[in-house]
Amino acid sequence: MAIERTFSIIKPDATRRNLTGKINAKLEDAGLRIVAQRRIQMSQAQAESFYGVHKERPFFGSLVSFMTSGPVVVQVLEGENAVAKNREVMGATNPENADAGTIRKEFAESIEANSVHGSDSPENAAIEIAYFFAGSDIVG
């Protein structure tokens, strides 16, 4: 299995509760390596563009407000099968449906304030990583 990279965001509900370290420990315990990481305040334009695929969804405006409501931590994770592995560690989008032990089951407040984002495919991971990181920011 080839080493893969995925993109991750620790969302404002989690940074507000000082959960960055606890979430990073879960990622690392799952065998993912944090090869780039930056704490930022997303602008409205950045959030609208990043989540552009959801712009027709009823929750889009609320999602953009939420993602700009406080700091987020953008990350690149590396490891075997990193996209699928990260999705497994995150758990289902809706914390009510997430498996025990997953980040969203333990930490998410709601389907919107669900603590983390992770890319859904290697193709989208490459696009999402390039949105926030230059190649020289990523040190494996």
Ligand code: CMP
């Ligand atoms: P994320 O994996 O970042 O992708 C889109 C985000 O929209 C999702 O996590 C949630 O934070 C948010 N969201 C809010 N409401 C919904 C919903 N009904 N279905 C899916 N995602 C939602």
